[in-house]
Amino acid sequence: MEKDKKGYSRRDFLKTSGIATGAVIGGGLIGGLVGYNVKREGKTTAPEGGNKEGVPVQRQGGLKFFMSANEFNVISQATERIFPKDDLGPGAIELGVPFFIDNQLAGHYGSNAREYMQGPFYEGAPTQGYQSSLNRGEIFRQGIARLDEEAKKRFEKPFTELEGKQMDEILTAFQKDEVSMNGVTAEFFFKLLRMATLEGVYADPIYGGNTNMDAWRMKGFPGHHASYLQDIEKDTYLELEPKSVSEMGP
Amino acid sequence: MAKQLDKVDVVTVGMGWTGGIIAAECAKAGLKVKGLERGRDRGTSDYQVIHDELRYAIRYELMQDLSKETITFRNDRKMRALPMRQMGSFLLGEGLGGAGTHWNGMTYRFLPYDFQIKTETEKKYGKNKLSSDYLLKDWGITYDELEPYFDTFEKTIGLSGEDKNPFAGKRSSDYPTPPMKKTPILKMFEKAVSNLGYHPFMVPSANLSETYKNPDGEQLNACQYCGFCERFGCEYGAKSSPETTVIPTALKTGNLDIQFHANAVEIMKNGNKVTGVKYIDTQTREEFIQPADVVVLTSYVLNNAKLLMVSDIGEMYDPDTGKGTLGKNYCYQIEPGTSGFFKDKMNVFMGAGALGMTIDDFNGDNFDHADLDFIHGASISLTQSGNRPILTNPIAPDVPVWGEAFKKASIEGYPRNLFVFGQGASMPHKENFMSLDPVYKDAYGVPLLQLTYNFTQQDINLHQYIGDRTEEIMKEMGAETVVAGSPITDYDIVPYQSTHNTGGTIMGDDPADSVVNPYLQHWDADNLFAVSAGSFSHNSGYNPTGTLGALAYRCAEGIIKYSKQGGSLV
Numbered sequence: 001m002e003k004d005k006k007g008y009s010r011r012d013f014l015k016t017s018g019i020a021t022g023a024v025i026g027g028g029l030i031g032g033l034v035g036y037n038v039k040r041e042g043k044t045t046a047p048e049g050g051n052k053e054g055v056p057v058q059r060q061g062g063l064k065f066f067m068s069a070n071e072f073n074v075i076s077q078a079t080e081r082i083f084p085k086d087d088l089g090p091g092a093i094e095l096g097v098p099f100f101i102d103n104q105l106a107g108h109y110g111s112n113a114r115e116y117m118q119g120p121f122y123e124g125a126p127t128q129g130y131q132s133s134l135n136r137g138e139i140f141r142q143g144i145a146r147l148d149e150e151a152k153k154r155f156e157k158p159f160t161e162l163e164g165k166q167m168d169e170i171l172t173a174f175q176k177d178e179v180s181m182n183g184v185t186a187e188f189f190f191k192l193l194r195m196a197t198l199e200g201v202y203a204d205p206i207y208g209g210n211t212n213m214d215a216w217r218m219k220g221f222p223g224h225h226a227s228y229l230q231d232i233e234k235d236t237y238l239e240l241e242p243k244s245v246s247e248m249g250p
Numbered sequence: 251m252a253k254q255l256d257k258v259d260v261v262t263v264g265m266g267w268t269g270g271i272i273a274a275e276c277a278k279a280g281l282k283v284k285g286l287e288r289g290r291d292r293g294t295s296d297y298q299v300i301h302d303e304l305r306y307a308i309r310y311e312l313m314q315d316l317s318k319e320t321i322t323f324r325n326d327r328k329m330r331a332l333p334m335r336q337m338g339s340f341l342l343g344e345g346l347g348g349a350g351t352h353w354n355g356m357t358y359r360f361l362p363y364d365f366q367i368k369t370e371t372e373k374k375y376g377k378n379k380l381s382s383d384y385l386l387k388d389w390g391i392t393y394d395e396l397e398p399y400f401d402t403f404e405k406t407i408g409l410s411g412e413d414k415n416p417f418a419g420k421r422s423s424d425y426p427t428p429p430m431k432k433t434p435i436l437k438m439f440e441k442a443v444s445n446l447g448y449h450p451f452m453v454p455s456a457n458l459s460e461t462y463k464n465p466d467g468e469q470l471n472a473c474q475y476c477g478f479c480e481r482f483g484c485e486y487g488a489k490s491s492p493e494t495t496v497i498p499t500a501l502k503t504g505n506l507d508i509q510f511h512a513n514a515v516e517i518m519k520n521g522n523k524v525t526g527v528k529y530i531d532t533q534t535r536e537e538f539i540q541p542a543d544v545v546v547l548t549s550y551v552l553n554n555a556k557l558l559m560v561s562d563i564g565e566m567y568d569p570d571t572g573k574g575t576l577g578k579n580y581c582y583q584i585e586p587g588t589s590g591f592f593k594d595k596m597n598v599f600m601g602a603g604a605l606g607m608t609i610d611d612f613n614g615d616n617f618d619h620a621d622l623d624f625i626h627g628a629s630i631s632l633t634q635s636g637n638r639p640i641l642t643n644p645i646a647p648d649v650p651v652w653g654e655a656f657k658k659a660s661i662e663g664y665p666r667n668l669f670v671f672g673q674g675a676s677m678p679h680k681e682n683f684m685s686l687d688p689v690y691k692d693a694y695g696v697p698l699l700q701l702t703y704n705f706t707q708q709d710i711n712l713h714q715y716i717g718d719r720t721e722e723i724m725k726e727m728g729a730e731t732v733v734a735g736s737p738i739t740d741y742d743i744v745p746y747q748s749t750h751n752t753g754g755t756i757m758g759d760d761p762a763d764s765v766v767n768p769y770l771q772h773w774d775a776d777n778l779f780a781v782s783a784g785s786f787s788h789n790s791g792y793n794p795t796g797t798l799g800a801l802a803y804r805c806a807e808g809i810i811k812y813s814k815q816g817g818s819l820v
Contacts, residue, residue, distance in 0.1 A: 081652075081653065082652040082653065082656075083652070083656075083657055084653065084654050084657065086654055086657060086658070088657065088658065088661055091657075108309075109309065112317075112335075112336075113317060114309075114310070114315050114316060114317055115316050115317055115335050115336050116316045116317060116319075116320040116333045116334070116335045116336075117317065117335065118333070118690065118691075120689065122330060122332060124330070124332045125325065125329060126742070126744075127325055127740050127741060127742040127743060127744070128323055128324070128329075128332045128334075128743060129334065129335065129336060129338060129742075129743050129744040130335045130336050130744075131332055131333075131335065168653065171652075175652075194651065194652050197652075198640055198643065199304055199308065199640055201640075202303070202638075202639035202640045203303065203304035203640060204302050204303070204304065206302075207304060215639070216639065218661055219639050219660075219661050219664050219665075220595065220599070220664065220665050221599050221638070221639040221664070222599060223301070224301035224302075225301075225476065226474065226476065227474035227475070227476060228474065228475040228476060228477070228597075228600040229472075229473075229474050229475055231475075231597070231600065232431050232433055232475040232597075232600050232601075233431050233432070233433055233434070234434070234597070235434050237594070237595040237596065237597060237665065238597055245299055245301045245302045248298065248299050248300075248301055248485075249298050249299035
């Protein structure tokens, strides 16, 4: 129970700036993506202690959950409709949200590892919450396929080739639960997709979204700051340069 | 076959606030204590990368792993109870410190009225103010009797506050540390409620206003207002938590031994005594029996009740006959509130868990209920606990929840939105109770606890009344757009509401309608104690931890007394 009172916020980290760690994935996949030629500022610091030479640790992008370019492109376009680029700033794609979601689905979020997933499964009342036997990975995979099917049904085109308004029509149909899915409702998938998009937009950039902390800049959230003790009583609104939690720890 | 360990004087099940307090007091008195904790060891040095909303506030890093254990839930007896598969309505703790690690730190004393609610209500409004379906009861202890224990708890945690609440019970000493800083946002609330004739005071805060050494010698630091408090641990050691106060105190004596990864599955008994606790080592799956002279249940409300049920100790409550006490009087809280959008941007990203101002003018019986169709009330507060961007997307009700309009409105609204809310008291009702689920089991094959709960007419009426008050305050604060909350309908376990679950193992002075006596000693086994918010026979309009801490000190005194003289303490 030793309290580490020193050294938790003032570490002098080695920094190597300017190395863009763009998404290094198959050319065929990246080529077709709108907005993915954005440079993604990776963290290129060396952990203190374990790497005394200060060798830059470069973060590589790449898909861990989605398998096809189409899956990834559908989720990219859908998240962009939920959080679009506008005059305030970047949208979901530029903020790296599709990579964030891919990342999350590959981890315990995607497999509901910390949630009760034992049967028997029954539908239940809305007040009883999530009762699906499917995990989030399975729900996303099915949901994406359904978005595409619905696009072909309504507009005879794949989802990614639709106009923005047509995509919105389909997403609204999911939101209103007018599309059928197996083992889960379209409404639930939409809620999950909306929340995952917001998470990717606003989570700390260590998770692969919120590129350059630009979403925080738009919103006026400065991320991790060690202390506001000197500012908390001020009457003026403070615009602070955001900082990532990666500046807090090793 | 479970392995028998060497006997200890006292074994506690759970090492959060109550387990920590019991361990500290008993260890200081020379008793050998074994603390069983199913989670891991942790402390301030584990909170060094804590400013991460996704990991801690949304993925619940510090909280209970529901894949191992959860509860089942239904709104009423006609429904099929189903597992709470994901956390939502309340956030359960796990690991050293329990929920005391990721609490906000708002630390109130329940009102004198609370402890004698039945007597006081009947005296003033007659016997039929609420229907007989409401199982109102006195607690078997008065505020004055509990006052010294409140005082001890507040000194242990170095509570920061100001003695300005005219409705509070009498205090034997002032707050150990001065109140938190009064920010421009809090001053807006203060001015508005003062204009309306109410009596604002700073929320008593366990995020400390200055450095403090408690009577046990534990050092607490000053809060930095970093805005990462609720759902997080404190990297500064500035939030009083079990692992920064009572647990180190207990460990220093050499009389506390904590067994981590120890999941209690049964209280062992022999006749009218308990003999120890059976637990499973969650890493090896081996079973152990920890024999002890005294067993103390110090886990969360839900697990304290479950352990008694699976161990077949006490009589299960039966809502048909009203007989039995175990599982009875489950209560929760309601959260009426009003959201307001202001013209100017504010520093909403700064804050601390318990940074806020409150009025008690509509709490307890501080206002006349003669012409009202409910009893009790709510504290009404405005807090500045640090708004974080994933979970804070305030928009007016006519704005879509996604797309361009959402993006604009939520970004515009984020620094301009404030919320005035009530923490509404919850009265026990015969249909709201805990039992054992007949179908679903935890990872160790033990049945899950089943919760049957819905809001009642009392909740609906109180919610409406307090909601109206919050709306008046928000208007007085000068919001450009005022958005009053919707009336409540059925209790929904999905959206976060409050981790203020109470009841199920209630205290009282009559074994016919309580599980433990006023020393938190079990009526059916005098060497078994159970202390948690489960001891509350109703829930008040405040955060529960202050009252919980006081009861834990009271319980510790009882255990020490029992270990010397034995027998029933009442």
